Amino acid sequence: MEYVSPEGLRIDGRRPMEMRKLQAEIGVVAKADGSAVFEMGNTKVIAAVYGPREVQNRSQQLSDQALVRCEYSMANFSTGDRMRKPKGDRRSTEISLVIRQTMEACILTQLMPRSQIDIYVQVLQADGGTRSACINAATLALADAGIPMRDFVTSCSAGYLNSTPLLDLNYVEDSAGGPDVTVGILPKLDKVTLLQMDAKLPLDIFENVMQLAVEGCKAIADYIREVLSENTKQLEYRRGL
Amino acid sequence: MLHNKSFVKKTKSGKITKNVREHYLRDDIYCGVTICKVCDSSAARLSGSASSPILVLDTNVVLNQIDLLENPAIDDVVVLSIVLQEVRNRNLGVYNRIRALCSNSARKFFVFSNEHHKDTFVQDMAGESKNDRNDRAIRVAAQWYKSHLGGAAHVLLITNDRENKRKATEEGIPAETIEAYVKSLDRRDLLDLLVRPASEDVNMEEVEDLRPSKRKVIYAEHKPLSEITSGLHQGIYHQGKLRVNRYNPFEAYVGSESIGDEIIIYGRGNMNRAFDGDIVAVELLPQDQWHEENSLSLADEEDEEEGVHLVPGSADDAPRTTNLVQSAAGPPRPSGQVVGIIKRNWHSYCGSLEPMPMPAGDGGVAHALFVSKDRRIPKIRIQTRQLGNLLSKRIVVTVDSWDCLSRYPSGHYVRTIGEIGDRDTESEVVLIENDIDARPFSSQVLACLPPLPWSVSSEDLANPIRQDLRHLLVFSVDPPGCKDIDDALHCAALSNGNFEVGVHIADVTNFVHPSTPLDDEAAQRGTSVYLVERRIDMLPKPLTEDICSLRADVERLAFSVIWEMTPEAEIISTRYTKSIIKSCAALSYIEAQARMDDSRLADPLTTDLRNMNTLAKIMRHRRIERGALTLASAEVKFQIDTETHDPLDIGMYQIREANQMVEEFMLAANVAVAEKILKHYPLCSLLRRHPTPTKEMLEPLLRTAASVGLDLDISTSKALADSLDRAVGEDPYFNKLIRILATRCMTQAVYFCSGDLTLPEYHHYGLAAPLYTHFTSPIRRYADVIVHRLLSASLGIYKLPAIFQDRPQLTSIADNLNYRHRNAQMASRASVELHTLIYFRKRPTDTEARIVKIRSNGFIVFVPKFGIEGPVYLTERSEKGGGEWFVDEQQQKIKRMDGSISYGVLQKVNIHMEVVEPQPNRPKLQLNLV
């Protein structure tokens, strides 16, 4: 299968180093303390954050830091085949864990001991790169909730098909079975907090692909920063400042 | 710009789903015309001027006229991405060819990604078919080019679709059919390349069939695909690849997994228009029709006679069926008929036109029959406007169609290779026929070579993986004039009375790294090809003849296998190492033999040679004891005029002790390496096996032996080897003859991936070795390159390349190597046959021959001196089977009715050989009794 034409165009018309169109909106769930919708092309994810609040189950309470919980789910209508996926399947549990650990690494949990932060993430439309979109949405929702963070995490994936590193795989490219590297970074600190890959790749190629994913993360960070500052301006305007 | 394409799709389970895919439209896609002032022209290809138009092709033009497009006269072509997409879906072969044209820098073909350009993307319209939508997209793109270029260049849409052409004209786009465009170029030869639509085919029929009502249905209709699918499902039909007997084109086999046997297809009628290599659906005939063998080629409409050819080197070269004198042993084999063709294997073929008188009035369109060099291919009907020119030429022709009303398929002329009988032309035919790539290496491949002049560097010397063996007395022994020396040897006496024997092989993998263009090219070529007058290298010349070649008196990198052996040739230890050697002598077999034989010589090199020879003899003896077969082949050797390249003399290749000595150590090194790599990589080693011949395969040998009163034991290879040893007659040549007959009953050894088979199947019958591989010729065989990588990895020197983890890929590499290997052999044989013909053209000769097979109207003789075999007719061909001769099957004799004369198998006869030309431009070697 040809995923990159000799003219250098991918199936959907992007060039190898190009990301899909990004779109984000903050404050979409009125009841939540913070929320956001994040779109990467046709992948659309909604995240809602509740907290910091009292720990519901006292036995889980931590005396020196906040308890972060995450629940990931996928809307039944999110994929084309509308398959009914049972809640809490292995994939969901794994992604929940990945999101929780990634977010935990950037939240200043020690500032909020004996409290609980809940992150709910739901995939509304899936077209590849859901994991990254979830993390980006969660970051925005956390920022919206005003939860103190070291830096905001952004995530992006990159793959390797037809001997070409490709940024931000969509569903068709993702199903090609090639290597798929998902990276999460703390852009200001320039630190990698998440790195997942589900295939074998020679080391030199891996470095190129990972570098590309990191570049993608940085571009997303720029976009998120823009969205947040735009949001701040809106708030300032509404308060009449 | 973003656009969402949504479409519905049926999934495998039959559900209908709606898919939404993103589709980005861009403004950075350029027109590719060099004179354009708006676009970035760095990748521009199209020259474009007011005089010669820029062509925009529609899908069907690309699909049908690819041969025409490949002609350099057609240029300045815009290939739209939508056209590429459609071509790809409909014919991958054509897609690859048009892609090759687009990437060929010598041609002006430019791919315009119209589907992603913001101005040329078209939305689906309600009620519009996919075809109409794509035609519209093509017109929109043509329109865009027209307005984009303004008056700077002329744009022409080429389409044979009437509706599309009409709409284009309405929209103001200049449009032409391909025929009209080619005619406007005023090139008569190009018209031959045009593929005519099937409807025009009617007037190409044979004269007597002109009236449509009189046209006979010659072949059964093919069943529709749906019927075939359900038939295969129910087990009524059987699917498989059709293989036509190389020596009898009226007989074919379809290997069927569903019945676990081969189905035989007799005659062109039952083959029902299938070509060799087609995937077909076959229906079994009723069992009472399973015996048609005796009427096979005689009953068919055209009779092709068997020509003089080289003696087969193995069962793969020999005719599949034996002669008419066949005992009806065993149950009849299932035979069937083709009911449908699932996948065509049509490509282009080399050959010439059947001689025919020139029709009155030159210049008109003539219908001619094309005869392929490959006998498995039926004659092909073509139309030509240059008949007078083509009759004496070797040409390439492609098949277009074959309907059930015509006896022969129709095709069209592609190109001319050269004059028939001309050595260079015929050599090229040999290469094309065997799918051998003789093109010069590309610049990307050559860029992988180390800088020249190359020499061993201080880094190589300091490298801890390399052992410095320059102090050893290393030498090589090869045929005279050998330039690609891949092996060298040494043999040093140790103080404890033992010997240290080393085999040093060119370290090709030091220069050929995995997944480089150089490596890909070598993997594709698979092997070097040796023709009589030229060599087609697997690796570029600097590597083949210089950097890798273990020449005398220069330092070279090697991969060495070193044994300590007792004087009784018992191996005490084996080690493997990368090394640096300096060969002290590149000997020819004759020189090495002369040194060993000359008792006055006692220099160190000669002593080492003699010691080595002694060891080799012991090893050889032991191998034969184990049951290895010493088979004989009738290899011939030409002496070629250095200037004209014409053959001056031919004779049998003489095998000396020195050859056997080198061979023995190469075998030992290959076995040692096979053991080592299999131990480390039991699942992904590349090995070589030789299947045990079945009783059926040895049947012709047994029958011949029985008729001369010889009893052969074929129960094991050891038993066969012993009984071959005992086969001595009064005739001194008898034993060799029997061995030659035995050789042609064996199949060839093949490469395989160790993970695909089980240990007992690894066996090499001919060598009586449980394990074997190829390690000793990496310059000219790619298998050895792979084995070198495996060996390096097993020594921990380099990591195993990723490809070894991909078993299907490895299997396909092994398959390709077998295919290339086989083709290389066939090409060498064809080249020898060609030079034999050239040699005898000026030298009619009388010589001695042996009868190897009895026919109904004569016999097949083997000519030992020249290594060829061919028919001698006792009666005229027309009175075949009749006349005054009859065949005694029991005794394998052909006798005169009155009993005065009889000829039997293995009998010596004197024959006269000369080249005759029964038809103009068709020289052939003819054998007659003296």
Ligand SMILES: [Zn+2]
């Ligand atoms: Zn332009």
